[in-house]
Amino acid sequence: MSLRINDIAPDFTAETTQGTIRFHDWIGDGWAILFSHPKDFTPVCTTELGYMAKIEPEFRRRNCKIIGLSVDPVDNHARWAKDIEETQGYLPAYPMIGDPNLEVAKLYNMLPAEEPGTSEGRTPANNATVRSVFVIGPDKRIKLMLTYPMTTGRNFDEILRVLDSMQLTAAHKVATPVNWKHGEDVIIAGSVSDDDAKTLFPQGWKAPKPYLRIVKQPG
Ligand code: BEZ
Helix, strand or coil: CCCCCCCECCCCEEEECCEEEEHHHHHCCCEEEEEECCCCCCHHHHHHHHHHHHHHHHHHHCCEEEEEEECCCHHHHHHHHHHHHHHHCCCCCCCEEECCCCHHHHHCCCCCCCCCCCHHHCCHHHCCCCEEEEEECCCCEEEEEEEECCCCCCCHHHHHHHHHHHHHHHHCCEECCCCCCCCCCEEECCCCCHHHHHHHCCCCCEEEECCEEEECCCC
């Protein structure tokens, strides 16, 4: 069955470039991002994993660990990491899962629909994981899922932006509008009555419509 937002993220044991992990134990009490790429030693993936190495401190600042995955074995990941540092200027310090038996890839529906017909017939030789991102909360539930085509590199700044929104809305009864960025005005959650809003947001709000109540970002 396909995964849905708010499902418990499937737990697994896997080999990584930093040793064997049990996923939920590795996540611990914070947030986590599991992201897959199609194949080591390929160009778009090289730029993506280099960029994740560059902005990894931004995830750490948000109490969020990151972990990569592909169907390549971990010794390939380790060799490729040197190319990433050489060409992108940043050495991935985050772990990368080696999933040559497609166990995690199948658990997280990271395989494309086409060929070879049935999922049981898939092998690493004829399959590569798509570009997936899963953001997992401290409660181990899936908060965000994203799937990109093979030929399009992801915008990982967007993942940071969504993380800011999710962490804000987990702490305050607000939602964030289109293209919102940290520090900008937010929207009072629809579940909050005007009476309760007066207590929660004593500075008041702008309401161009009764259902659109805009306040300064709390916190
Ligand atoms: C790439 O990273 O450039 C790539 C990988 C797999 C398929 C297509 C492109």
